[in-house]
Amino acid sequence: MGVLSKTMETHLRSLPKVELHRHLDCSLRWSTAIEIARTLPQFQTMSLTELEQSFLITEPFADLDSVLRKFTSMRDLLQSAEILERLAFEVCEDAVNDGVRILELRFSPTFVAEANPQLKPDQILNAFLRGIARAERTWPIAVGLILIFQRTKTLGELLALRDWALDRREDFVGVDLADSEDRFEPSQFQSLFQPLRGTWPITIHAGETIYPNSSAGMRGAVELLGAQRIGHGIQAIRDPSLLQFLRDRQIILEVCPWSNHLTKSVNTYSKHPLKKLLEAGQFVTLNTDDPGVFASNLIDEYHLAQALGVTIQDFAWMNDVACAGSFLSAEKISRVWPRPRQKLSDLLSTASSQKGPS
Ligand SMILES: [Zn+2]
Incomplete structure (x- = not known):
């Protein structure tokens, strides 16, 4: 690495x-994953290469569903409250090392408990909260938890999860809907989300993969489910009227370039629409999605974004957008964010689309 690139890395x-x-729940640090795996009989005799093959995704898979199946291997390691607390603490530590001051972490209690039935939702949440509280006492970072509802669960299971979460409402900063979107309509989840609209802000996984109803999925996430942010949303680039719709409503896109590459949500990485979305004036943010499974970190995403033409000015702007759209309380944000928090409407005038080519 030359002197100049080293300076860029530091910056x-x-x-x-x-x-x-x-x-x-998909962000376990790799060194910790190996350490835990070594304590379990089914992994004890595996070589490092075999462990990598069992847990990590480092090259594009056939599709999102194949990737989601791989997530279940990492989940098998989350067997105790102690491990969950350590996971949460180390995720925050890794984020701090990447310069993160405000971190929203999402998880699905049903996903964790499915493979670890000895853990009840309260135990899972309490363990995560202990790890996060310790991290917040140790470093200048503000952290909030988002509850994930899984599209693949029955409405009965989702309503039971909602009732449980409402009893713990102070412990979550927002809610999300995840899993593959192509087999589901937003309207199927309207009765689940409708009563939550005044309780928590909402983000929805949509517009991630290439499928025929992608645009309707994103519109439905906003209009029917009340999403203020869209998880991914990259397929919006194919639909100019949808881009206008999202911009008019100040919807933030949580873009995760490396994840999109690995799930084949883009044909080739060089065709990733991140820079084009910025140039179209969309409220874009940069994220990791599942760094534990993808063997990545947030700085990797910044380097990958640079390869698409994203500039240092774009990075600062995207972080201001993310700060403006964070679900954390203003008070918590002001404790760790080094500059005044801007409003999304103020950030419009400094968007890539207003600045011209950089
Ligand atoms: Zn995601």
Whole structure:
């Protein structure tokens, strides 16, 4: 690495960052994953290469569903409250090392408990909260949890999860809907989300993969489910009227370039629409999605974004957008964010689309 690139690395790392889209239950640090795997009989005799093959995704898979199946291997390691607390603490530590000041972590209690039935939702949440509280006492970082509803669960299971979460409403900063979107309509989840609209802000996974109803999925996420942010949303680039719709409503896109590459949500990485979305004036943010499974970190995403033509000025702007759209309280944000928090409407005038080519 030359002197100039080293300077760039230092600059990128020290840039104050906000990350809005990181799945806590898929973010186990690789060294910790190996350590835990070594304590379990089924993994004890595996070589490092075999462990990598079992847990990590480092090259594009056939599709999103194949990737989602791989997530279940990492989940098998989350067997105790102690491990969950350590996971949460280390995820925050990794984020701090990447310059993150504001971090929103999402998880699905049903996803964790499915493979670890000895853990009840309260135990899972309490363990995560202990790890996060310790991290917030240790470093200048503000962290909030987003509850994920899984599209693949029955309405009965989702309503039970909602009732449980409402009893713990102070412990979540927002809610999300995840899993593959192409087999589901937003309207199927309207009765689930409608009563939550005044309780928590909402983000929805949509517009991630290439499928025929992608645009309707994103519109439905906003109009029917009340989403203020869209997880991914990159397929909006194919639909100019949808781009206008999202911009008019100040909807933030939580873009995760490396994840999109690995799930084949873009044909080739060089065709990733991140820069084009910025130039179209969309409220874009940069995120990791599942760094534990993808063997990545947030700085990797910044380097990958640079390869698409994203500039240092764009990075600062995207972080201001993410700060403006964070679900954390203003008070918590003001404790860690080094500059005044701007409004999304103020950030419109400094968007890439207003500045011309950079
Ligand atoms: Zn995601």
